[in-house]
Amino acid sequence: MSTNTVKKIACIGAGYVGGPSMAVIALQCPNIEVVVLDINEERIKAWNSDKLPIYEPGLEEVVFAARGRNLFFSTDTTKHLGEADVIFVSVNTPTKMSGIGAGRAADLTYWEGAARMIAAVSKSSKIVVEKSTVPVKTAEAIAKVLTRNCVDPNVKFEILSNPEFLAEGTAISDLTKPDRVLIGGQETPTGRAALEKLKWVYAHWVPDNRILMTNLWSAELAKLTANAMLAQRISSVNAISALCEATGADVSQVSYAIGMDSRIGPKFLQASVGFGGSCFQKDILNLCYVCESVGLKEVSDYWYTVVAMNDYQKQRFVERVISGMFNTVAGKRIAIFGFAFKKDTGDTRETPAIDVCRGLLADGAKCAVYDPQVAPIQMFRDLSAPKYAWDRPHGWTKSENHIMESVQAVSDPYSCAAGSHAICVLTEWDEFKGLDYAKMYDSMVKPAFVFDGRNILDHDALRKIGFVVYALGKPLDPFLVRG
Numbered sequence: 001m002s003t004n005t006v007k008k009i010a011c012i013g014a015g016y017v018g019g020p021s022m023a024v025i026a027l028q029c030p031n032i033e034v035v036v037l038d039i040n041e042e043r044i045k046a047w048n049s050d051k052l053p054i055y056e057p058g059l060e061e062v063v064f065a066a067r068g069r070n071l072f073f074s075t076d077t078t079k080h081l082g083e084a085d086v087i088f089v090s091v092n093t094p095t096k097m098s099g100i101g102a103g104r105a106a107d108l109t110y111w112e113g114a115a116r117m118i119a120a121v122s123k124s125s126k127i128v129v130e131k132s133t134v135p136v137k138t139a140e141a142i143a144k145v146l147t148r149n150c151v152d153p154n155v156k157f158e159i160l161s162n163p164e165f166l167a168e169g170t171a172i173s174d175l176t177k178p179d180r181v182l183i184g185g186q187e188t189p190t191g192r193a194a195l196e197k198l199k200w201v202y203a204h205w206v207p208d209n210r211i212l213m214t215n216l217w218s219a220e221l222a223k224l225t226a227n228a229m230l231a232q233r234i235s236s237v238n239a240i241s242a243l244c245e246a247t248g249a250d251v252s253q254v255s256y257a258i259g260m261d262s263r264i265g266p267k268f269l270q271a272s273v274g275f276g277g278s279c280f281q282k283d284i285l286n287l288c289y290v291c292e293s294v295g296l297k298e299v300s301d302y303w304y305t306v307v308a309m310n311d312y313q314k315q316r317f318v319e320r321v322i323s324g325m326f327n328t329v330a331g332k333r334i335a336i337f338g339f340a341f342k343k344d345t346g347d348t349r350e351t352p353a354i355d356v357c358r359g360l361l362a363d364g365a366k367c368a369v370y371d372p373q374v375a376p377i378q379m380f381r382d383l384s385a386p387k388y389a390w391d392r393p394h395g396w397t398k399s400e401n402h403i404m405e406s407v408q409a410v411s412d413p414y415s416c417a418a419g420s421h422a423i424c425v426l427t428e429w430d431e432f433k434g435l436d437y438a439k440m441y442d443s444m445v446k447p448a449f450v451f452d453g454r455n456i457l458d459h460d461a462l463r464k465i466g467f468v469v470y471a472l473g474k475p476l477d478p479f480l481v482r483g
């Protein structure tokens with residue numbers, strides 16, 4: 001038998017990363033027992049039910065195939081952490097809300113809690129794998145927590161960094177056919193042995209040349225850098241979208257033209273109302289904070305502009321809506337099409353829809369929101385939560401009355417548009433492309449506006465119906481240009 005054999009894997013954190021990534025490992029490695037653990041009992045209950053706690057194309061098939069065979073979801077951390085030889089930690093690493101580094105630094109409370117749990121129950125040596133996105137050098141801190149808290153001095157911990165690059169909405173295909181799997185470890189004999197063990201797990205389905213092995217700090221930093229560079233592309237094209245509107249250029253044509261340059265490439269050049277999601281902003285702020293803490297203020301300032309440009313883009317969109325509608329939206333019903341941060345997910349973390357709705361509500365609008373995957377309770381929570389409160393297991397539940405009064409969650413797009421002055425497209429759901437806009441037009445207040453924050457609709461067809469159309473980064477409709 002190979003010395004690399006892993007018999008049991010446990011994962012702390014049954015969220016968007018822990019759930020899907022462990023399900024794929026279980027499916028691909030039927031001889032390894034995989035147990036996903038969480039402190040959130042409701043979440044574990046949902047993972048064990050027919051209605052999984054997250055929506056992700058292809059996820060049900062994978063979970064239903066492996067669950068009960070070699071994939072388990074549990075809250076019994078003591079038993080399963082004690083038995084596992086490899087432990088992934090995939091807990092949330094939110095932005096700090098208070099204290100030193102508030103608003104930028106990563107809050108490692110959950111990570112430290114997980115490390116203390118591992119130390120308390122470990123009676124045999126373990127490989128502990130950082131799956132969460134963490135600041136560079138976290139492995140060093142975690143090693144100290146583990147070794148100083150473990151009751152048995154013979155127990156050894158080897159820490160690996162194995163950041164996750166999946167994107168929501170495509171998680172299962174990203175996990176099944178990853179561009180690369182990155183594993184960082186210590187450059188010592190025991191570190192190299194641990195690297196080989198984890199590589200052995202992935203080698204069940206990932207080709208050898210796609211499994212990269214680096215030192216710990218490179219792996220930790222590569223994750224933050226990948227997200228920073230992806231977000232930077234979006235902020236760059238969004239910056240150009242503003243210039244397009246001012247000059248009559250068309251951002252889709254500009255993106256296409258530059259994307260044909262093989263050095264630039266065509267992906268991630270889609271102008272939008274702004275990037276959202278739980279990772280980009282958090283990880284850039286985290287990167288900025290790491291830079292600052294080692295005295296690299298200029299480097300920090302450089303990356304910070306990516307977030308600042310994203311905030312500008314969301315604000316710019318709100319201002320376009322308000323100025324287009326005769327400088328006021330007070331008392332006007334605005335149909336919001338899409339609340340999730342991207343299509344094919346029900347996730348609303350840091351979705352640009354939150355900032356756009358808040359901006360419109362602040363000007364007195366009434367927002368009617370339709371999203372095929374987002375539950376109304378989630379929308380209300382998001383619109384009333386303080387910044388960064390969402391990324392905590394026992395999150396924010398308070399809803400402010402004035403938000404409840406001005407926001408309506410609607411279960412179909414036609415009722416959402418009826419009686420509205422404008423439709424704002426904030427998520428690129430495919431179903432929005434095939435709707436009967438002529439029917440909607442007839443039910444709306446005139447002039448009826450469409451503000452397409454994703455550039456997914458047929459703008460010429462909408463204009464023919466009679467809509468005044470704003471398309472992000474495209475030549476402005478004369479109606480919207482102030483005389």
Ligand SMILES: NC(=O)c1ccc[n+]([C@@H]2O[C@H](COP(=O)([O-])OP(=O)(O)OC[C@H]3O[C@@H](n4cnc5c(N)ncnc54)[C@H](O)[C@@H]3O)[C@@H](O)[C@H]2O)c1
Nearest residue numbers: 013015016017038039040091092093110114132133164393
């Ligand atoms: N969401 C993504 O697409 C994505 C992709 C790559 C990396 N990441 C990173 O992965 C990490 C996890 O992200 P996520 O989206 O899965 O978060 P999530 O909030 O969906 O899941 C984290 C889970 O950890 C649980 N948890 C926290 N502390 C715990 C503890 N001590 N014991 C047991 N469970 C605990 C929480 O209850 C929660 O269910 C973050 O660092 C994130 O930046 C996320």
Ligand SMILES: O=c1ccn([C@@H]2O[C@H](COP(=O)(O)OP(=O)(O)O[C@H]3O[C@H](CO)[C@@H](O)[C@H](O)[C@H]3O)[C@@H](O)[C@H]2O)c(=O)[nH]1
Nearest residue numbers: 164165166167168234268269270272275276277279341342
């Ligand atoms: O050209 C583009 C591409 C994306 N977006 C927006 O950018 C955000 C993020 O999209 P995406 O990156 O596809 O989804 P995430 O699930 O946030 O995945 C990112 O963040 C994850 C968490 O770290 C990483 O693992 C992934 O590699 C990285 O793509 C969304 O609001 C998108 O609508 C654009 O506006 N224009």
